[in-house]
Amino acid sequence: MGFDLTGFDCDAFVRATLEEDLGVGLPGGGQDVTADSVIPADARFSGVMDSRDAIVVAGLPIAAAFFRALDPAMEIAFLAQEGQAVPAGTHLLHLSGNARAMLTAERSALNTVQHLSGIATMTRAYVEAMGESGCILLDTRKTIPGLRHLEKYATRMGGAQNHRMGLWDAAMIKDNHVLVAGDVGEAVRRARAAGVANVICEVDRIDQIEPALTAGASHLLLDNMDVPTLREAVALVAGRVPTEASGGIDLTTIGAKAATGVTYVSVGRLTQSAPAADIGLDFTPL
Structure with missing residues (x-):
C-alpha cells in the first residue's frame, strides 16, 4: 500500500x-x-x-x-x-x-x-448524520500545526471533501477583512481586483448576500445562521454560487442544516476535537 x-x-x-x-x-x-x-x-x-x-x-x-x-x-x-x-x-x-x-x-x-x-x-459519523440531503461535508483550517496535510487526508478517508488547504489557494473574506475594507462588497471587489479567482465570502446577515454576489464572490459562507435563515439565504442565492453553512455545527444540528439546501456544511471539530x-x-x- x-x-x-x-x-x-x-x-x-x-x-x-x-x-x-x-x-x-x-x-x-x-x-x-x-x-x-x-x-x-x-x-x-x-x-x-x-x-x-x-x-x-x-x-x-x-x-x-x-x-x-x-x-x-x-x-x-x-x-x-x-x-x-x-x-x-x-x-x-x-x-x-x-x-x-x-x-x-x-x-x-x-x-x-x-x-x-x-x-x-468522527468525519464518517458527521457524513452519516447528514442523511440523504446531498450536502457535502467540508473540513476547515483548524488543524494541528504541521499536520494539516495528514489531517485533511483523514477527513477525506471519512467521506468529507477538503476546504481550502491554506491561505494561498482561495481568498476567504471574514469579518475582520470587512472591518478594514468598510463593507462586504468592497472587500470582495478588492480581492477580485487583485486577480484572485476563488473568493469565498463569509456573511452573517441576509442583507450582505446581494452585495457580496454583485461584487463577484464565488462562494458564500453562511456563518452562524439558524435553519430558517439558512433556507432564506439559499433561496436568495438561487444557485448562483455554492453556499456553505458554518459555525457551531455538531452531530445534533448538522442534519437539519444540511437539509436546508446548502451546497456544503463545514465543521471545524473534525480536525480540532x-x-x-x-x-x-x-x-x-x-
Whole structure:
C-alpha cells in the first residue's frame, strides 16, 4: 500500500517524528535506552496492530513507513484498507522483523494511526448524520500545526471533501477583512481586483448576500445562521454560487442544516476535537 500525498513529505515526517522521540541532538539522546538495553540486537518479533474500537481506518501506510525506517527488511501485511469502516477487534496490520526496530517505532506509528483514524471516524459519523440531503461535508483550517496535510487526508478517508488547504489557494473574506475594507462588497471587489479567482465570502446577515454576489464572490459562507435563515439565504442565492453553512455545527444540528439546501456544511471539530481511536499493537517473540 503506497502513500503519495501532494504537499506532504512522508520521509521527512517519519524522520522528524522518530528523531523527536529518540532525542536526536539532545545530551544523551539519539537512542532508545530501553529497547537497546533490554532487547538483543538480533531478536525478532511478529506483531499485530488491531482496533479496540469500531473505526474508520486512516494512516496505515505511514505506520508502515515508521517501521521500515528502522528496519528496511520489515515484512508488513496490510489487513485493512484506508477509509474502510471496521468493527472492534479488527486486525489492521501484521509485522515481522527486528524487535528493537518495532519497539522503537511503535509509539510513533500508533500515535499517527490513532489520531488519523479518530478524525476519519468522527468525519464518517458527521457524513452519516447528514442523511440523504446531498450536502457535502467540508473540513476547515483548524488543524494541528504541521499536520494539516495528514489531517485533511483523514477527513477525506471519512467521506468529507477538503476546504481550502491554506491561505494561498482561495481568498476567504471574514469579518475582520470587512472591518478594514468598510463593507462586504468592497472587500470582495478588492480581492477580485487583485486577480484572485476563488473568493469565498463569509456573511452573517441576509442583507450582505446581494452585495457580496454583485461584487463577484464565488462562494458564500453562511456563518452562524439558524435553519430558517439558512433556507432564506439559499433561496436568495438561487444557485448562483455554492453556499456553505458554518459555525457551531455538531452531530445534533448538522442534519437539519444540511437539509436546508446548502451546497456544503463545514465543521471545524473534525480536525480540532476528534478523539484518538483506541488501537493497539501486540508483539510475539520469534
